Amino acid sequence: MRLHRVAVAAVSLAGSVVLAVPALAQKPGGTLRIYHRDMPPSASILEEATISTNMPFMAVYNNLVMFDPKEKINSIDKIEPDLATSWSWDDGKTKLTMKLREGVKWHDGKPFTAKDVVCTWDKLTAEESDKGDRLRKNPRRVWWQNLKDVTANGNYEVTFQLNRPQPSFLALLAAGYTPVYPCHVSARDMRTKPIGTGPFKFVEMKRNESIRLVKNPDYWKKGHPYLDAIEWRIIPNRSTRILAFVAGEFDLTFDSDVTFPLLKDVKAQAPNAVCEARPTNVNTNLIVNRDAAPFDNPKIREAMMLALDRKAFSDILSQGHDKLGASMLPAPEGVWAMPEDMLKELPGFGDVAKNRAEARKIMEGLGYSADKPLKIKVATRNIAVYRDPAAILIDQLKQIYIEGELEPVDTPLWHAKVARKDYMVGLNLTGLGVDDPDVNFYENFTCKSERNYTGYCNPDVEKMINAQSGELDKEKRKKMVWEVERKLAEDGARPVIVHNVANTCWQPHMKGLVLQHNSIYNNWRFDDVWLDK
């Protein structure tokens, strides 16, 4: 395992090693069988914010541009054409003009034109008061707040007009979360019977049972896809689905479904299975309701931050593979990672024993002790990836006279509960669609973002966030990003406990899948995947 990891790290470090494509011709045909961990809330990628929708349905759609599918690291410098064949910025870097692919057809036979692009971004930027066919949910509206206007120049050219320069804009377009929707299909139909231009057509989705996609014979990329169909089976019980994979029922596991303790088991039972470990760019973090007594006292929040033993979390949850870092994904996979020596200076990093002694002193000063602990409820989503770290958190908080009881909240109620601030302390997971500071900061830490459900709002930090977003020089921008991260850590805004790392496994006869290492949301087109059997 170690060796494997080193190899992965080496590949990641190189950053741009192209995966060796087998010289043999790819075999067409066959059905790819994948298990899914739960029921996707809908098939409409634009409306959802979960890998549960993204992984199965990205193959139905196309983007304007995409991150190089052969690269393991998503980077602004490596962006490839998809429905846009070429693009150019004006001198002020606020006008992006794109030429569109001609002759592309939607799955229902209608032609794809610039009008569809305009429609898509109209939907994404629609105000609440707007009438017409709107998205029911728009979790990433904040991505497009700098977009002033989209215009079609004839049928095959569009221009995006920005308010100010934003170097990350192209990366946002390349995200798996940003497919192009057809104008002529209603938002409701896109949720249940999606129509795209992608390599696979949607056939059916049976609730908690299966999802079926078939090859799009008219796909614009000639010779692709290789597969005849993709079949997803939904198996909510993890032990059952891992058993099924081991027994050879599936070609590919759900993304990052195989944790490190499980990996040993999978390897023992299915020695031929290929398993790849990578960061999910999902971080486990602590949320504290700073409006609720006694947590309105910054001293207690500080003590809690000092009580964290991040390494113990990593050791227990992933046998030490989880990564420690600030708000952005750590190196080598993370493009914006904070340097090691800077990280050590953040509150709550460094020597655990010393930190905890300090935390205990704070708590004693507030009148708590082993005999008179502070009793709290730790709210978390009622699924294992949340519950397990929450159990560790409760155990660790015991060290500083805080006695926690877990309050598991069913998935549909979780976000509402946090948004209502109906919690004291919570354990939360935050995923990033793109490894870019704009995505992280705007979604999670600006005052008006819908997804900033902890309600953290600091005007000074917001200014710093806007400044880094407009910075064109990448090295300069990095330094600004680290400053923002430092400030967030000092404010105790969603302190990151660990950045998760997990495995995705497949049978050796499945070829051509490239997993990207700084986002799990971006390479599920499946048009290069083929079965060697």
Next chain:
Amino acid sequence: MAAYLVHRTFLMILTLFGMSVLIFVLLRVVPGNISDILFDSAGFVNPAEKARIEQELGLDQPIITQYWRWISDLAQGNLGYAYVTERPAAEEIAPRIPVTVKLAVLALIFSVIFGVPLGVISAVRQNTPLDYFLRVLSLSGLSLPSFWLALLILMAFVHYLGFIPIYTDPPDSFWKEIGLLSVPAAAVGFRSSALIMRLTRSSMLEVLRQDYIRTARSKGASPGTVNYDHALRNAVLPVVTIIGIEAAFLIGGLIVTETVFNIPGVARFLVEAAIWRDYPIVQNLVMFIAIVVVFANFAVDMAYMLLDPRIKYAD
């Protein structure tokens, strides 16, 4: 007899009506409703859209109106709308019924095949070591949680046979499906057979104590004739009742077993819908289960009446 039938039918309808009120009220004390689910799973709430959906679902109406709406729709066979998948609830529930019915019937067959004969043997050999052994066996059957048994079975399959009897594909032939379902059916049926065995034993003992059995014995009938001809024939009646009770008992076992074996049936669906707070689905599924149980009891009563000429029903 006709009067009894009418009386019994009336009671059944009354029970179902009360059931519907109970389910409805129960689900209205739930914190969080379907509109929360639709919007909050993405961590984003658009109040205007949410209000619109609540209006569409009638969630802003008084509870009496909501109840009336549900029950009048139900009476017309309209099960409402599953808002999570944006499909009619009937389309979601209907395809799941056959799988669960097949599983339940298989489990019932399994439990009767094992439960009844062992129960009879246990009664006939009362207080012998064999009886003790069978009693302990049946009690331990009742004590094993069926999900544990299911897990052990799955473990054994993967370990020894290298494959897993879970329902990943809708099987292409009927017999294949039965084969696939027989493993979980055994897991559920094991527990049920223990119950049947216990109840058969006690009803058999009851019969064996009756005067006419004593008379038959005193007249010199062979033990075999007494036990199997006289006693068993009369013990069949209570066993029919038991099988009726079983219907309710089985559903409990199916809930966990369908979850472990990933069977896309009604029982697993109930667990998921309850966790998802999907009112239309939970309401209708619980109602469906109630109807099945109430009908099973009704059928048992009717069978009892037809089978047992001694009982006169005056009302």
Next chain:
Amino acid sequence: MTTIDHDAALLRAGAHVRGPWSAAAHLLRRYPLGAAGAVIVAVFILAALFADFVSPFDPIATNARASLAPPDTTYWMGADFMGRDVYSRIVHGARISLAVGAGSTALGCILGVIIGLMSGYLGGWVDLVVQRVMDIMQSLPLLVMALVMAAALGPSLENTIVAIAIPLIPHFARVIRSSTLSLREQPFVEAARATGMSELRIAVRHVLPNTLAPMIVLATAQLGSAILTEASLSFLGVGVPEPHPSWGRMLSESAAEYVRTAPWLVIFPGIAISLAVFGTNLLGDAMRDMLDPRERT
């Protein structure tokens, strides 16, 4: 409805034997299975009471080095993937199981007694309505009802007790009602009424004590199914939450995932549930034989 002659029943059951030890010996001979059940239940009760003394580890303490440790002299039943000692968790889990089992049975019993007594004693339309409601509640399987209740109330220890107690009410109410009905016409109740005792007083002083025996029989029988239901609910993720160690949840996802590398995670909690339920079932059977002559074999 036949009346129950409890004195005779107790006499036959061996209550006439003098001295606690000889009585115990008599019971052991007469009800060997029941005695075995009593011993099993006693062991679990002792484990629950003295959990802190007999478990070597804190049941919620995690330890990375002990992750999935196999059973050995330190971790007698191995450790789970968070390095928590399975033996300590099972011992503390006895507390949860018995607390939920006894708590929900007691709650169901108290509510059932009140309702049953009221229904049987007052009679008339109250009785009619109550009986209908009990019918309705009984027409749903225990687990279905508890599942919907538990999901509705949200996972917590108290909610789990309530969720299991409510479906148990009709069982108790039924038994109490039928005993009350037969007792109401008994001469000693009539006599009490003649002396001008208030109805409430009669119900509490005379009727209630006489329903004790069937109550005990039923409560013991229901204890097992309450424990089993708690385990099922926790297994499904709607029962008792962390950090309480619950046997059912120990068996759910986290444990089952490591089933082939760490079978002890599945085997021991499963045995604990089965044994506890088995014990109460054996005890319940013996109690019924002892106290309820109708069922005597």
